[in-house]
Amino acid sequence: MAPEQPHDFTKKPQKFDLSSQGGLVFGGILAFGMLLLILLSLFSGPRDRGPRGFGQRNSQTQDEGLEMEKTLSTGTPEILEELDRIHEEFGTPGQVFYDDFPPEENIGKKISEELGSMDSDVFQQLRQGFSYQGEWSFDPQALENNKKILETYTSQRQRLREMLDLPGTKFEQNLVLAADGLKERLTPDDQSIDSYWGYMTLEESEVALYLENDDFQGAFEAVCYMLKFAALASHTKFPVMRTQAAFMREHSLRIFQRLVYDSRFGSNEMQIALNLFRKQLENWPRDSLCWIGDRASSLRVFELLRQGRFDHALEPEEQEELKHWNVFDKVLWMKSKEFNPDQAFYLTSMRRIIESCSRPYFRRLPVLSEIDDQIQSLYGTKQFPAISMLLLSGIREGMQTQAEDKARVEIWFLAFAVALERPFKEGALDPISGEPYRITQSLGQSQRKLIAVSSANGNHKAETYGK
Numbered sequence: 001m002a003p004e005q006p007h008d009f010t011k012k013p014q015k016f017d018l019s020s021q022g023g024l025v026f027g028g029i030l031a032f033g034m035l036l037l038i039l040l041s042l043f044s045g046p047r048d049r050g051p052r053g054f055g056q057r058n059s060q061t062q063d064e065g066l067e068m069e070k071t072l073s074t075g076t077p078e079i080l081e082e083l084d085r086i087h088e089e090f091g092t093p094g095q096v097f098y099d100d101f102p103p104e105e106n107i108g109k110k111i112s113e114e115l116g117s118m119d120s121d122v123f124q125q126l127r128q129g130f131s132y133q134g135e136w137s138f139d140p141q142a143l144e145n146n147k148k149i150l151e152t153y154t155s156q157r158q159r160l161r162e163m164l165d166l167p168g169t170k171f172e173q174n175l176v177l178a179a180d181g182l183k184e185r186l187t188p189d190d191q192s193i194d195s196y197w198g199y200m201t202l203e204e205s206e207v208a209l210y211l212e213n214d215d216f217q218g219a220f221e222a223v224c225y226m227l228k229f230a231a232l233a234s235h236t237k238f239p240v241m242r243t244q245a246a247f248m249r250e251h252s253l254r255i256f257q258r259l260v261y262d263s264r265f266g267s268n269e270m271q272i273a274l275n276l277f278r279k280q281l282e283n284w285p286r287d288s289l290c291w292i293g294d295r296a297s298s299l300r301v302f303e304l305l306r307q308g309r310f311d312h313a314l315e316p317e318e319q320e321e322l323k324h325w326n327v328f329d330k331v332l333w334m335k336s337k338e339f340n341p342d343q344a345f346y347l348t349s350m351r352r353i354i355e356s357c358s359r360p361y362f363r364r365l366p367v368l369s370e371i372d373d374q375i376q377s378l379y380g381t382k383q384f385p386a387i388s389m390l391l392l393s394g395i396r397e398g399m400q401t402q403a404e405d406k407a408r409v410e411i412w413f414l415a416f417a418v419a420l421e422r423p424f425k426e427g428a429l430d431p432i433s434g435e436p437y438r439i440t441q442s443l444g445q446s447q448r449k450l451i452a453v454s455s456a457n458g459n460h461k462a463e464t465y466g467k
Contacts, residue, residue, distance in 0.1 A: 070306035096296035114156040138208040171232035181312030226252040237293035246405035274416040288357035306336040346388040361403035362434035
């Protein structure tokens, strides 16, 4: 049910050697070690949630969430050291694919409960009355035809609004059990995204209905709920959902712009909007959050490949990509330890990518380009990291989507700060280009001062009227 917006963003890990010098020495060491482990288990306090540390690997490790038996047994010291670091960052599959919030705090789960069983055709019918290109508009006749549908969902929508108003409400995409060829594991439920768009469509319909009934405040309130939800959804740890959250906010702001042009949009609405955007910027999610989640998913891919579960590890389109690069058969017949160079390349690259997230997007580009160049330079050699090539391919586009999302919110914040003559930081930089935002003031309709803020390339823009 998501608006048909162009995007290509998918995507979606110790061994030690004992010398044989002295059986008695070895036996003594082993006995002492076992005694020490028993004492530690008796006197250590409760552990934080998630799997035990890599320093405590044993036969139960896989059941506790590490999910990387083959990697742990055949991986190189370089890979195992990086896994230790990932564990410390709470980034292993068993740590990432975990229900973080109680159901009563998770608006994502609440939406799925309220709207998950509804027929998707219903929401498609609601969407047919709206424009999804250019300036937002709606078809009054389609809105009239859909009134009974909207009335059906009034109570659900109201309960969701009440939850959005609670200060402790958070968001995470639903997790479901899915078989991956080894056993059932928790994984993001991408079908739940339809329910999230369903809620947004209900609120969008309310905006149109209020405008049709000449209730501007009701329309303004509805679009604010859309922006609230999109902001919460952007805190997800899963890349596909993070991209959808950016699209949700982009669409909400198209509707919002329509309301700003209305003569009833005054100083009070400006102040509410300014506070809303300020809060969202102050609580902006770490860009690295979803790439840590992406890495955890990719660790599962490597483990499945090491287990020989080729069809479970790679989607059909990914297999086609390997054929395009003429490495399909090579990957298909690789043994577990033969994935070591590829996985080491991937983990090193992801370390650099995640660390680069502390900088604006335009300052990350050299790192991304260098990794791309490394992959290209290895093509045709035995060291070509075919799996890394697949797993890293969508990250640049995903990061740009994140940057564009933030730019839109910053632009609207600046527009209202200028309009209300509030203090703001001069020379704020567009995270995509690294150039300052453009702020212009001119005489608009009815002799009102028009304030426009845009990105350096003009792709993103907000317009409002001064006091």
